[in-house]
Amino acid sequence: MHCVRKVTEDLYWVGANDHRLHLFENIHPIPQGVSYNSYLLLDEQSVLFDTVDWEASRQLFENIDYLLGDRPLDVLVINHMEPDHCAAMEQVLKKYPKVKVYSTEKGFMLMHQFGYSVDEHETVEVTDGDTACFGRHTVAFLTAPMVHWPEAMITLDTTDGSLFSADAFGSFIALDGKLFNDEVNFDRDWLDEARRYYTNIVGKYGPHVQSLINKAAPLLGQVKRICPLHGPVWRSDIGYILDKYNHWSSYEPEAKAVMIVYASMYGNTESAAQALAAKLCDRGITDVKVYDVSNTHVSYLIGEAFRVSHLVLASVTYNLGIYPPMLNFLNDMKALNLQNRTVALVENGSWAVKSGDLMAQFLDEQMKLMTILNERLSIASSCKASQEDELNNLADSIAANMRES
Ligand SMILES: Cc1cc2nc3c(=O)[nH]c(=O)nc-3n(C[C@H](O)[C@H](O)[C@H](O)COP(=O)(O)O)c2cc1C
Numbered sequence: 001m002h003c004v005r006k007v008t009e010d011l012y013w014v015g016a017n018d019h020r021l022h023l024f025e026n027i028h029p030i031p032q033g034v035s036y037n038s039y040l041l042l043d044e045q046s047v048l049f050d051t052v053d054w055e056a057s058r059q060l061f062e063n064i065d066y067l068l069g070d071r072p073l074d075v076l077v078i079n080h081m082e083p084d085h086c087a088a089m090e091q092v093l094k095k096y097p098k099v100k101v102y103s104t105e106k107g108f109m110l111m112h113q114f115g116y117s118v119d120e121h122e123t124v125e126v127t128d129g130d131t132a133c134f135g136r137h138t139v140a141f142l143t144a145p146m147v148h149w150p151e152a153m154i155t156l157d158t159t160d161g162s163l164f165s166a167d168a169f170g171s172f173i174a175l176d177g178k179l180f181n182d183e184v185n186f187d188r189d190w191l192d193e194a195r196r197y198y199t200n201i202v203g204k205y206g207p208h209v210q211s212l213i214n215k216a217a218p219l220l221g222q223v224k225r226i227c228p229l230h231g232p233v234w235r236s237d238i239g240y241i242l243d244k245y246n247h248w249s250s251y252e253p254e255a256k257a258v259m260i261v262y263a264s265m266y267g268n269t270e271s272a273a274q275a276l277a278a279k280l281c282d283r284g285i286t287d288v289k290v291y292d293v294s295n296t297h298v299s300y301l302i303g304e305a306f307r308v309s310h311l312v313l314a315s316v317t318y319n320l321g322i323y324p325p326m327l328n329f330l331n332d333m334k335a336l337n338l339q340n341r342t343v344a345l346v347e348n349g350s351w352a353v354k355s356g357d358l359m360a361q362f363l364d365e366q367m368k369l370m371t372i373l374n375e376r377l378s379i380a381s382s383c384k385a386s387q388e389d390e391l392n393n394l395a396d397s398i399a400a401n402m403r404e405s
Pocket residue numbers: 263264265266267268269270316317318319320321348349350351352353354380381382
């Protein structure tokens with residue numbers, strides 16, 4: 001059965017929702033699913049903007065068959081060659097031997113690498129400022145290198161103001177009927193997953209996102225809706241999501257808030273982390289969340305680390321090192337270029353406590369612009385009542401730093 005949504009008079013969402021995939025990119029859990037968005041424009045020429053992942057291709061074809069009827073597909077625009085969007089391309093090429101393909105130089109390179117038979121088709125290699133006219137609609141192409149692949153581009157329909165933004169402005173969570181940002185409560189239900197999507201997939205490439213935002217700035221006035229490759233289409237409140245992207249891509253925290261991440265085998269470090277959370281709340285800081293690094297997928301920790309201004313890392317010492325899941329979190333923060341955060345450290349050890357120094361060394365030497373608070377809580381096996389002053393000092397120091405910054 002076809003399942004399409006009308007975006008404008010002659011533009012349709014023809015994508016699909018996926019609730020079967022457990023791990024996006026075989027690494028990030030997506031308990032609420034994901035959508036692969038593809039868009040069909042019915043102008044004098046029919047134009048498909050990107051395709052879908054392999055397992056969603058049947059749905060894509062039911063959708064475009066329904067809308068095209070006897071018409072052929074004339075044009076395929078490939079903004080992004082990652083297989084979650086281009087896997088169905090080979091079938092599109094086979095089904096429509098006359099379809100003309102638009103993409104970037106690197107897009108065509110990747111088509112060859114992935115083995116798609118694009119050479120049998122008319123192709124148009126586009127770059128910044130190139131345009132194409134499909135009848136009533138004219139589109140302009142803008143390359144978006146390393147957002148988050150090298151070949152990525154975005155396409156602006158200058159006639160109607162639809163911006164096909166590739167993975168930019170995308171989100172996890174299946175659409176399940178709803179398509180537009182005003183059909184969902186984005187701030188309540190989607191923001192955390194949109195942030196987790198951005199930070200884990202694109203987070204490393206903040207400077208590239210910033211240069212795309214700057215490059216696209218002169219066109220922004222023309223943008224009436226943003227049509228990303230995952231998640232809702234933005235047709236109102238575009239400033240809201242742009243503001244989020246500005247924060248995330250410049251590594252600015254979204255909120256004065258604390259995340260406490262603890263690594264604890266037997267619960268003693270955990271208990272200190274909880275006591276610290278309570279003391280922060282006593283001081284009026286209630287945007288505090290506590291995470292067990294061992295049972296929280298690191299993609300959630302990354303999303304939250306991009307949101308908050310302050311992190312508390314509380315780790316046991318493990319075979320003279322940092323507890324492996326905590327080290328994994330640190331490595332992931334580094335890999336995704338997270339920077340410009342304030343960190344308080346809590347360490348635990350029963351015979352040779354090392355985790356505090358090692359975490360400090362990692363933050364200093366391997367990450368950028370990380371401020372480490374002087375007050376460190378050091379625990380010998382378990383946090384004693386006699387250490388309450390130290391806990392209070394740590395909470396005071398975090399609170400003071402939050403007030404200052
Ligand atoms: C496998 C293993 C290795 C450990 N290695 C060290 C170590 O090298 N140095 C140290 O001071 N404590 C070491 N510990 C003790 C822990 O760091 C910690 O003090 C203890 O687990 C209590 O904290 P918890 O209740 O939060 O787990 C080790 C514990 C385990 C189970």
